[in-house]
Amino acid sequence: MLSPIASLPLSTLIEKLRSAELRSVDLTTAFMDSIADHDAKLGAFVHLDRDVALQQAAEVDAKRDAGESQGPLAGIPVAVKDVLCMKSQPATCASRMLKGFVPPYDATVIAKLKQAGVVVIGRTNMDEFAMGSSGENSAFGPTRNPWDTERIPGGSSSGSAVAVAARMAPLSLGSDTGGSIRQPAGLCGIVGMKPTYGRVSRYGLIAYASSLDQIGPFATDVTGAALLLEAIAGHDPRDSTSVNKPVPAYSQSVDQPLAGLKIGVPVEHFAEGLAPDVEKAVRAALEVYKSLGAELKEVHLPHSKYAVATYYLIATSEASSNLARYDGVHYGHRAEKFDSLGEMYEASRGEGFGDEVKRRIMLGVFALSAGYADKYYTKALQVRRLIRSDFDAAFGEVNVIAGPVTPTAAFKLGEKTSDPLSMYLSDIYTISANLAGLPGMSIPCGFTAEGLPIGLQLQAAPFEEERLFRAARMYERETDWHTRLPPLAH
Amino acid sequence: MSYDVIIGLEVHVQLQTQTKIFCGCSTMFNPDHPNVQTCPVCLGLPGALPVLNGHGFRLAVKTALGLNCQIAPYTKWDRKQYFYPDLPKGYQISQFDLPFSHDGHVDVEIAADAKSGKAASSRRVRILRAHMEEDAGKNMHDESGSGRDSKVDLNRAGTPLVEIVTQPDLRSSDEARRFLEELKLLLTYLEVSDCNMQEGSLRCDANVNLHVHQPDGSKVATPIVEVKNLNSFRFTEQAIEHEIARQWKWFQETGIKLGDKGGYKSTRGYNPDRGETYILREKEEAADYRYFPDPDLVPVLMSESQVAEIRSEMPEAPAPRRTRFESEYQLTGYDAAVIIDQGREFADYFEGVVKTCKDGKQAANWLTQDVLRETKQREQSITEFAVRPEVLGALLDRINQKQITIKSARDVFGELLTESDQDSAVPAIGRIDEIIAAKGLAIVEDTGAIDSAIAAVLGRNAKAIADFKGGNEKAIGALIGQVMKAVKGADPQTVKEKIITAMSQS
Numbered sequence: 001m002l003s004p005i006a007s008l009p010l011s012t013l014i015e016k017l018r019s020a021e022l023r024s025v026d027l028t029t030a031f032m033d034s035i036a037d038h039d040a041k042l043g044a045f046v047h048l049d050r051d052v053a054l055q056q057a058a059e060v061d062a063k064r065d066a067g068e069s070q071g072p073l074a075g076i077p078v079a080v081k082d083v084l085c086m087k088s089q090p091a092t093c094a095s096r097m098l099k100g101f102v103p104p105y106d107a108t109v110i111a112k113l114k115q116a117g118v119v120v121i122g123r124t125n126m127d128e129f130a131m132g133s134s135g136e137n138s139a140f141g142p143t144r145n146p147w148d149t150e151r152i153p154g155g156s157s158s159g160s161a162v163a164v165a166a167r168m169a170p171l172s173l174g175s176d177t178g179g180s181i182r183q184p185a186g187l188c189g190i191v192g193m194k195p196t197y198g199r200v201s202r203y204g205l206i207a208y209a210s211s212l213d214q215i216g217p218f219a220t221d222v223t224g225a226a227l228l229l230e231a232i233a234g235h236d237p238r239d240s241t242s243v244n245k246p247v248p249a250y251s252q253s254v255d256q257p258l259a260g261l262k263i264g265v266p267v268e269h270f271a272e273g274l275a276p277d278v279e280k281a282v283r284a285a286l287e288v289y290k291s292l293g294a295e296l297k298e299v300h301l302p303h304s305k306y307a308v309a310t311y312y313l314i315a316t317s318e319a320s321s322n323l324a325r326y327d328g329v330h331y332g333h334r335a336e337k338f339d340s341l342g343e344m345y346e347a348s349r350g351e352g353f354g355d356e357v358k359r360r361i362m363l364g365v366f367a368l369s370a371g372y373a374d375k376y377y378t379k380a381l382q383v384r385r386l387i388r389s390d391f392d393a394a395f396g397e398v399n400v401i402a403g404p405v406t407p408t409a410a411f412k413l414g415e416k417t418s419d420p421l422s423m424y425l426s427d428i429y430t431i432s433a434n435l436a437g438l439p440g441m442s443i444p445c446g447f448t449a450e451g452l453p454i455g456l457q458l459q460a461a462p463f464e465e466e467r468l469f470r471a472a473r474m475y476e477r478e479t480d481w482h483t484r485l486p487p488l489a490h
Numbered sequence: 491m492s493y494d495v496i497i498g499l500e501v502h503v504q505l506q507t508q509t510k511i512f513c514g515c516s517t518m519f520n521p522d523h524p525n526v527q528t529c530p531v532c533l534g535l536p537g538a539l540p541v542l543n544g545h546g547f548r549l550a551v552k553t554a555l556g557l558n559c560q561i562a563p564y565t566k567w568d569r570k571q572y573f574y575p576d577l578p579k580g581y582q583i584s585q586f587d588l589p590f591s592h593d594g595h596v597d598v599e600i601a602a603d604a605k606s607g608k609a610a611s612s613r614r615v616r617i618l619r620a621h622m623e624e625d626a627g628k629n630m631h632d633e634s635g636s637g638r639d640s641k642v643d644l645n646r647a648g649t650p651l652v653e654i655v656t657q658p659d660l661r662s663s664d665e666a667r668r669f670l671e672e673l674k675l676l677l678t679y680l681e682v683s684d685c686n687m688q689e690g691s692l693r694c695d696a697n698v699n700l701h702v703h704q705p706d707g708s709k710v711a712t713p714i715v716e717v718k719n720l721n722s723f724r725f726t727e728q729a730i731e732h733e734i735a736r737q738w739k740w741f742q743e744t745g746i747k748l749g750d751k752g753g754y755k756s757t758r759g760y761n762p763d764r765g766e767t768y769i770l771r772e773k774e775e776a777a778d779y780r781y782f783p784d785p786d787l788v789p790v791l792m793s794e795s796q797v798a799e800i801r802s803e804m805p806e807a808p809a810p811r812r813t814r815f816e817s818e819y820q821l822t823g824y825d826a827a828v829i830i831d832q833g834r835e836f837a838d839y840f841e842g843v844v845k846t847c848k849d850g851k852q853a854a855n856w857l858t859q860d861v862l863r864e865t866k867q868r869e870q871s872i873t874e875f876a877v878r879p880e881v882l883g884a885l886l887d888r889i890n891q892k893q894i895t896i897k898s899a900r901d902v903f904g905e906l907l908t909e910s911d912q913d914s915a916v917p918a919i920g921r922i923d924e925i926i927a928a929k930g931l932a933i934v935e936d937t938g939a940i941d942s943a944i945a946a947v948l949g950r951n952a953k954a955i956a957d958f959k960g961g962n963e964k965a966i967g968a969l970i971g972q973v974m975k976a977v978k979g980a981d982p983q984t985v986k987e988k989i990i991t992a993m994s995q996s
């Protein structure tokens with residue numbers, strides 16, 4: 001049974017904190033209790049520091065008592081993916097390789113959360129080094145979908161999605177390299193957003209594929225996601241790829257509907273492989289938009305058929321390089337037995353990394369090798385540009401592109417672990433946004449006959465997060481999918 | 491059979507920035523306190539990101555402009571990947587296919603060699619490219635033999651470097667050394683690097699082979715050897731000398747050419763104690779660094795106006811300055827070179843002196859002899875030297891104005907230095923005239939005083955007069971001496987002429 005406080009909508013929690021009807025310490029305790037009640041079954045959290053969280057909450061309460069003005073998220077608990085560095089807290093990326101590693105610094109997003117008075121309630125499980133689509137590639141064991149614990153919650157931000165879906169945290173942060181926020185948000189029936197590349201600083205985000213990684217929010221509703229993105233977005237001099245553009249007050253405009261909205265429906269996203277119940281729910285969502293006065297227009301993304309292949313060349317190439325630093329020399333796992341430097345590297349990396357990480361490193365090393373780089377890596381960069389131009393052309397005609405987040409609802413644990421290729425295809429609709437650097441989000445749009453959530457993906461041109469939030473909210477206020485709680489939470 | 495020596499150099503130069511290339515850590519040379527100048531970025535901690543040091547990049551551009559290189563309008567950063575404990579990220583951020591600069595040259599003047607009878611000459615060394623990269627840390631291995639752990643110091647990791655790659659245009663170890671000297675002079679002139687070789691601010695790899703002349707007029711190349719990590723000019727020269735001899739002997743014994751079986755490019759180190767190179771890597775193992783563009787950094791765009799702006803901030807380089815000194819101050823090539831080669835401050839000092847005394851030749855004489863000698867004796871740099879250029883200029887001006895003799899000027903100069911050695915004060919111009927007055931060094935224009943002194947001296951030196959008239963010209967020396975003693979500051983030439991006139995009239 002979920003505590004009554006933890007199942008309240010975020011807006012209510014914010015209001016109760018603001019009116020001093022509820023104290024952050026009590027709110028944090030309620031979510032801590034929720035974690036204690038449910039997480040043994042779900043495996044969403046990998047590290048909890050109750051004392052630190054309660055102390056942060058007490059500080060917010062004290063400031064509020066002193067009459068200091070605070071931001072909307074002050075005192076609200078937020079769970080963070082184990083990929084974000086936070087001073088004095090372990091950061092493992094759910095890998096044996098980083099067991100016991102404690103970063104000496106805060107990621108920029110963590111610093112911004114602290115600034116906003118947010119209570120970091122715990123660190124969430126994930127696919128090792130953010131490589132995976134099911135949450136099963138974790139050294140801590142898999143995370144389970146709260147709607148059906150025999151099923152995967154999606155990945156790689158599995159724990160962050162489940163924490164919010166099961167109301168163990170009202171908000172959480174994940175990272176999205178090929179769909180790692182949107183896909184688990186879709187499969188868990190919550191809201192998740194991947195911002196434009198460069199919108200949120202990557203400083204302190206442990207890199208998987210640097211040119212694709214972006215940090216983003218999970219929330220139970222669109223306004224929550226808007227509030228959290230508002231808190232973490234912005235230029236950061238520590239990240240050369242972060243873009244110096246003002247951050248709009250998303251939460252202020254989110255309730256304003258978009259007049260004359262033109263929605264692009266990409267034919268390529270309604271093709272073979274899309275489960276009928278998913279297609280039905282997504283098409284029904286499109287009808288809702290139509291009823292709100294939006295114009296639906298077919299668009300083409302002809303190069304999207306190459307997206308998965310392109311992604312697995314670029315992402316693995318960058319990963320093979322980004323993960324070279326885990327060599328057992330300066331920090332992280334070091335093998336006990338070795339006779340030479342070379343053996344130390346081999347044994348430490350062999351023992352520290354899981355299978356999927358090793359597979360991707362090997363793919364990447366191959367794609368960048370002399371004699372192959374032109375055929376694979378360089379070619380992939382060319383295709384990436386074509387994929388971006390598909391979107392540029394499409395956004396010349398429409399404001400938002402809508403479609404399914406995933407081809408199917410959540411699959412069973414173990415169902416695809418022996419078939420990496422079919423696993424890779426679960427990101428088929430989300431990957432393009434990373435390759436093109438676009439913002440994309442997933443909002444709940446229905447359930448399968450088995451009661452599994454289905455997500456609607458909305459994408460927009462770069463830096464049009466505000467438009468996305470408003471479009472998403474238009475739909476959300478007409479439906480109640482986002483208010484449904486998974487059976488665990490009843 | 492004879493042969494040509496073919497040498498190309500790769501020089502790593504540390505740029506003199508306060509902070510590292512991609513983070514805010516200090517670049518101070520600090521080997522006694524390992525790992526204190528580090529942060530998440532240069533430690534390669536998970537999640538840390540590099541941000542380019544803009545000042546460092548400007549210094550790199552200055553370096554390239556000094557090398558007469560083209561500056562690329564678009565340049566990017568690449569990761570060079572290999573595993574080594576001093577490389578905490580598992581890759582070095584460097585530049586691969588689009589270096590920030592390319593295609594320059596350095597002209598090296600080769601002095602005449604009296605021994606071999608070779609005339610002075612000039613060699614244009616083409617620069618293939620200059621790119622920027624981060625330095626690695628330093629591994630320290632247990633040398634006690636007891637097999638203790640190796641240690642890594644990352645203070646140096648992330649120090650900005652420029653790697654300068656020449657074409658194989660050098661033809662002897664002497665030319666290689668001269669090139670390095672000229673390069674060091676240039677870089678210190680431009681204040682882009684201190685080129686301190688003890689601290690590793692300038693390191694050199696030399697690619698050496700021979701082109702052996704065949705009886706039919708064709709040439710055959712010996713296998714190329716890269717001698718790594720030469721950390722002094724002398725070692726570079728010695729290593730090349732050793733390589734030439736070794737390769738020549740080897741070729742005569744085996745006839746193995748470049749590209750033959752056993753004729754691969756190889757890598758060697760240099761042991762200065764034994765004066766020999768030794769093998770590091772036998773075969774050219776085509777190391778695959780899997781270069782690819784660093785996705786954490788954005789490309790750098792350089793417009794022509796930005797390049798022009800940097801160029802406008804640059805001081806005059808040594809080579810054009812030598813030419814200008816010769817024409818503007820009528821210096822000999824030799825004097826101009828001696829002054830310029832002492833470094834920018836010394837040349838600035840020279841120009842400061844000339845500004846006051848308006849006599850380049852005079853100033854050059856004093857700088858290349860007196861000033862150099864005195865600074866060397868005191869182990870001072872020219873900037874520490876007590877006699878400032880305007881003071882020396884004023885002193886030399888008094889020679890030109892015929893107020894004092896060169897010999898008297900040397901007395902004054904010596905006195906100024908003695909005084910400043912005692913009270914470590916910097917002498918003012920006014921002190922010159924005080925010393926001249928106190929020592930009575932002013933040239934006496936009063937011919938009356940000289941005439942009466944001559945009359946007195948001649949009156950009591952009848953024998954000397956007779957000797958002189960008898961053809962012993964040396965006899966006049968004693969007479970001049972006596973007159974000079976009586977009239978301090980008299981111009982010896984004037985005195986001599988007057989004595990001769992007086993004697994011929996008596």
Ligand SMILES: [Zn+2]
Pocket residue numbers: 510513514515527528529530531532533648
């Ligand atoms: Zn640093």
